[in-house]
Amino acid sequence: MAEPFLRITEIFHSIQGESTWAGVPCTFVRLTGCPLRCTWCDTEYAFHGGTRMTLDEILADVRRHPAAVVEITGGEPLVHPGAFDLADKLLAEGYIVLVETSGAFDVAPLDERAHKIMDLKCPGSGESERNLWSNLEHLTGRDEVKFVVTDRADYEWARRVIRERGLDERVHDGSLRAILISPVWGAIQLDELAGWILEDGLPARFQIQLHKLIWGADTTGV
Numbered sequence: 001m002a003e004p005f006l007r008i009t010e011i012f013h014s015i016q017g018e019s020t021w022a023g024v025p026c027t028f029v030r031l032t033g034c035p036l037r038c039t040w041c042d043t044e045y046a047f048h049g050g051t052r053m054t055l056d057e058i059l060a061d062v063r064r065h066p067a068a069v070v071e072i073t074g075g076e077p078l079v080h081p082g083a084f085d086l087a088d089k090l091l092a093e094g095y096i097v098l099v100e101t102s103g104a105f106d107v108a109p110l111d112e113r114a115h116k117i118m119d120l121k122c123p124g125s126g127e128s129e130r131n132l133w134s135n136l137e138h139l140t141g142r143d144e145v146k147f148v149v150t151d152r153a154d155y156e157w158a159r160r161v162i163r164e165r166g167l168d169e170r171v172h173d174g175s176l177r178a179i180l181i182s183p184v185w186g187a188i189q190l191d192e193l194a195g196w197i198l199e200d201g202l203p204a205r206f207q208i209q210l211h212k213l214i215w216g217a218d219t220t221g222v
């Protein structure tokens with residue numbers, strides 16, 4: 001039987017720019033392909049192309065870098081069944097594994113030891129209908145939920161989801177690691193967004209894309 005493979009856009013070593021892991025050295029494995037088309041997507045180059053690599057070839061490439069943390073990202077990695085096997089293999093080698101996912105695809109098969117960073121799509125993305133709400137049931141104290149907001153309407157949508165779906169309670173009781181609110185780069189005043197979070201007392205972590213501060217706004221997302 002042919003060895004299973006994944007289509008890979010890039011594997012690179014950098015500073016993690018987002019989530020509670022921001023600032024730590026991290027190896028990124030970017031899988032090719034995404035069925036979504038978020039209006040503000042900054043990784044459109046990962047929609048097509050890529051190189052076929054077996055899981056062993058991917059692991060060998062990851063091992064060339066010194067980081068203890070590996071993020072599986074995309075595109076949308078979980079559209080590929082092999083992404084779950086890749087997470088298993090990385091965990092078996094002792095890596096801390098982060099998985100950045102849109103939340104539109106079932107996360108249930110993912111090993112619980114992997115840290116899910118679930119990017120729930122606000123209306124401004126044009127893809128909020130794709131959120132798979134049953135995924136929230138699979139979030140644990142290792143996992144994080146992210147809202148990328150373009151404007152006040154997106155912020156209010158995120159606030160409603162946080163409260164109505166009890167994410168705020170889950171952060172307080174430790175069964176969810178963090179709620180992240182992130183502005184679309186350049187689309188919204190940072191101090192305005194920070195002010196809304198403070199005014200509402202949301203138990204959210206304001207974040208900006210650190211890698212874009214370090215290397216510039218054209219740097220692609222992680």
Ligand code: SF4
Nearest residue numbers: 034036038041075102
């Ligand atoms: S889910 Fe991610 S990769 Fe896919 S279109 Fe949206 S931002 Fe881009």
